[in-house]
Amino acid sequence: MKDGLKPTVLVVDDEESICKVLGRFLKQQMRLSCDTFSDPEEALRTFDRGRYSAAIVDVRMPELDGLELMTMLHKEDPHLPVIVLTALDDWETAVNAMRLGAFNFINKPFSAEQVESVLAHALEQHKLNSELREKKADVPNVHIIGKSAAIRRVLDLIKRVSPTDSTVLVTGESGTGKELVARAIHLGSPRRHNAFVAVNCGAFPDSLLESELFGHVKGAFTSAVSDKTGMFEVANKGTFFLDEIGETSQMIQVKLLRVLETHEVRPVGATKARKVDTRVIAATNRNLEEEVEKGNFRYDLFYRLNVIPIHLPPLRERRDDIPLLVGYFVSRYAERTGRNLSAANISPEAWEIIEGYSWPGNVRELENVVNRAFTLMEGDRIKAEDLG
Numbered sequence: 058m059k060d061g062l063k064p065t066v067l068v069v070d071d072e073e074s075i076c077k078v079l080g081r082f083l084k085q086q087m088r089l090s091c092d093t094f095s096d097p098e099e100a101l102r103t104f105d106r107g108r109y110s111a112a113i114v115d116v117r118m119p120e121l122d123g124l125e126l127m128t129m130l131h132k133e134d135p136h137l138p139v140i141v142l143t144a145l146d147d148w149e150t151a152v153n154a155m156r157l158g159a160f161n162f163i164n165k166p167f168s169a170e171q172v173e174s175v176l177a178h179a180l181e182q183h184k185l186n187s188e189l190r191e192k193k194a195d196v197p198n199v200h201i202i203g204k205s206a207a208i209r210r211v212l213d214l215i216k217r218v219s220p221t222d223s224t225v226l227v228t229g230e231s232g233t234g235k236e237l238v239a240r241a242i243h244l245g246s247p248r249r250h251n252a253f254v255a256v257n258c259g260a261f262p263d264s265l266l267e268s269e270l271f272g273h274v275k276g277a278f279t280s281a282v283s284d285k286t287g288m289f290e291v292a293n294k295g296t297f298f299l300d301e302i303g304e305t306s307q308m309i310q311v312k313l314l315r316v317l318e319t320h321e322v323r324p325v326g327a328t329k330a331r332k333v334d335t336r337v338i339a340a341t342n343r344n345l346e347e348e349v350e351k352g353n354f355r356y357d358l359f360y361r362l363n364v365i366p367i368h369l370p371p372l373r374e375r376r377d378d379i380p381l382l383v384g385y386f387v388s389r390y391a392e393r394t395g396r397n398l399s400a401a402n403i404s405p406e407a408w409e410i411i412e413g414y415s416w417p418g419n420v421r422e423l424e425n426v427v428n429r430a431f432t433l434m435e436g437d438r439i440k441a442e443d444l445g
């Protein structure tokens with residue numbers, strides 16, 4: 058951008074008169090800054106990536122076809138919105154331009170209002186997109202540590218499902234990192250700037266869980282003294298993490314299924330349903346297939362949730378990850394306490410115990426043991442007895 062904060066627009070048209078008219082209009086009426094070229098090759102030669110917030114390009118030019126020019130500009134700057142000027146009756150070219158990535162097209166002869174409205178739109182879009190790209194860089198990263206084949210498979214799945222809206226079912230014993238995986242998917246998704254809401258379905262009795270998930274209206278039951286928005290709606294445009302889904306009753310399961318099928322929630326006592334756009338990630342430490350067979354879990358809900366299954370094996374089945382995780386938790390502990398500590402402070406006897414133990418509480422237990430050992434450590438060595 059030049060001229061302070063004014064966005065700069067690139068105008069390319071082989072007719073000098075059009076360049077002049079547009080140039081004057083953009084500068085005087087729209088208070089923009091602009092560069093005009095009647096020679097498309099010159100426009101390309103002097104093109105400066107990041108300088109322009111939008112471009113207006115004539116489609117029919119003797120030296121270089123406008124659509125070709127657009128493609129070349131996009132090679133230099135893929136985020137540049139390009140508006141194409143086409144002849145009034147030439148719909149085929151207009152449609153073609155859109156297919157090739159034009160932001161929009163304007164028919165010649167054009168009116169000032171047309172240019173103003175299409176261009177304002179393009180500039181708005183460009184601004185939003187560049188803000189989003191900036192923000193993307195400072196999203197906190199979720200660190201999923203591990204080099205075992207199992208963890209690499211999980212990381213690969215996370216990468217593939219993150220950009221989509223697919224429902225994901227994360228399974229694994231307690232402490233294996235199910236919530237961490239759910240957060241990683243959310244932060245890797247286009248929903249990252251909206252809410253990540255987690256509800257532990259095992260933590261509420263049925264009637265409370267229903268209100269928690271779907272909300273209620275004032276007076277729906279005795280204690281409903283005011284309206285309550287359900288967490289499904291709080292997570293609108295974001296991600297909803299349904300933890301311990303295996304603990305839900307048949308009644309809740311039926312209602313969840315309906316929300317997943319209709320993308321609508323109906324708060325308890327409400328007469329009308331409301332649209333929600335919420336991505337669902339569910340987790341459980343139970344074997345849901347077994348629960349389905351036993352008749353404890355509805356098979357139709359199971360299939361709805363299990364679109365993409367991600368399984369986290371227990372830590373004892375991926376021992377390669379143990380030293381890495383220990384190193385990671387020690388360095389986090391050192392950072393937090395400002396002390397100069399590393400995995401080198403762990404004695405060989407202590408390592409032997411760490412590597413031989415079965416870790417029934419999985420990664421959470423390992424994290425706690427490391428933190429406790431470093432807190433209790435006397436001198437600069439973790440000994441076998443510090444592991445508790």
Ligand SMILES: Nc1ncnc2c1ncn2[C@@H]1O[C@H](COP(=O)(O)OP(=O)(O)OP(=O)(O)O)[C@@H](O)[C@H]1O
Pocket residue numbers: 200201202203229230231232233234235236237238342382420421424
């Ligand atoms: N691969 C990993 N890398 C780094 N930290 C991990 C990893 N797996 C788990 N953790 C950490 O271990 C702890 C437990 O993870 P999390 O809460 O995601 O487990 P969970 O499967 O949801 O457990 P629960 O079933 O008990 O709720 C968290 O502090 C998490 O950050």
Ligand SMILES: [Mg+2]
Pocket residue numbers: 235236300
């Ligand atoms: Mg959890």
